[in-house]
Amino acid sequence: MPELPEVEIVKRALEPVLLERPLRKLQFNRADLRFALPGDLPDKLAGRTITSISRRGKYILAFADNDHGFVLHLGMSGVIRIEHPEEQSDQKHDHVVWAFDEGPRIVFNDARRFGFLQAVHVEDWQDSAPFNAMGPEPLGNSFNGEYLAEALSGKKASIKSALLDQRVVAGVGNIYDCEALYMSGIDPRRSAGSLSAQECEKLAHAIKTVLALAIEKGGSSLKDYKHTDGNLGYFQHHFAVYDREGDPCPKSGCPCGTDNGVQRIVQHGRSTFFCPYVQN
DNA sequence: CGGCAAACCTGCGAGC
DNA sequence: TGCTCGCAGGTTTGCC
Structure with missing residues (x-):
């Protein structure tokens, strides 16, 4: 599902469930997607609160109150599910779960595993690939x-x-x-x-x-x-x-x-x- | 450096 | 019914 509009829609859907809620646990169900999952990221984000979510191209970025964060790419087949406690179900290819003490959890499911999740820091994410060479946002004024x-x-x-x-x-x-x-x-x-x-x-x-x-x-x-x-x-x-x-x-x-x-x-x-x- | 094919991985529908 | 083939919204790598 993922080109810019779909990623933007996912980003908007995540805002009310991911922002301003202390993250109990970032859970990885396997060691790698397209790339190795950042093994130290769960420790950096456990107990922290995500304070910002943004989108750049087809990437979703989220940062916690300690300036650590993640960048998520949905690949070809990546899907985000937002599940309230009474409707939680573990499905095949659920790779990443954001769990909270109460309320809905967030699940990243990706059959083909072309998607990926990587660690980023608020200070320097823009200086690293692919963001340092990425063209302008098509909906922005600089694109004409x-x-x-x-x-x-x-x-x-x-x-x-x-x-x-x-x-x-x-x-x-x-x-x-x-x-x-x-x-x-x-x-x-x-x-x-x-x-x-x-x-x-x-x-x-x-x-x-x-x-x-x-x-x-x-x-x-x-x-x-x-x-x-x-x-x-x-x-x-x-x-x-x-x-x-x-x-x-x-x-x-x-x-x-x-x-x-x-x-x-x-x-x-x-x-x-x-x-x-x-x-x- | 630009351009392009192949690779990464699983699932699904069409055709036999 | 069951098999094989081709195709899928993306990105990176490696070869010319």
Whole structure:
């Protein structure tokens, strides 16, 4: 589930349950996820209170009142469950548990284990990888057409893959990459450096729009998520092209409707979905 | 250095 | 029913 909007939604859901509650125990159910889990972190955080939560790209950061904290990445299949005492259940692939003296606990479940949790300190987290090379937040003011034109300048790789580079812009993944390129009418196969200033402006705007809309939709169905125990997929019904191979694209009267519809191609090992008429 | 394939790991749906 | 294959929202590594 995790691109920027989903991570933002998880971050917002964590705020009321993780903040300002003394953490009884940070429990690791195995020694490693994608990377080794920080074995000394539970001792640093036991009995402490988390005082801040933030998001950077697809990463969630949380710091305790002693300036120690953790950074969490959900990988491809990572899911956070917030479980009230009467609804706690241990499930396969529950790797990390945040336990409190009372009230809900927090569980990180990740079947594929592409996700990870690492220790960070408030003083220096920004100086270490990947944060020291990460591009701007797409919803922030510093991300705009002018920045994008500069960042893409001279790049020979396709615009599709350039947007997946977290050094160009933080938090865009395969879905919103496809959606933003559709929204801006840009062919995903074009080289990144070939985009005009006007196209960069359009694309930057489309990225902001699609991400903001996804956060809005995701937020509205977060209640369902909490009650249905892990059933996700809030925004999927709003995709214009992603995972819609063969369907007519949403543009009314688009010739793709009487042709082959939305096309799927593979670029650098990842699926790209696009409408060859809208995006040219 | 830029670009790209492969690797990491498990689960699920399609097809036989 | 059960097997194999291909595919999955991400990132890192190593090779040209």
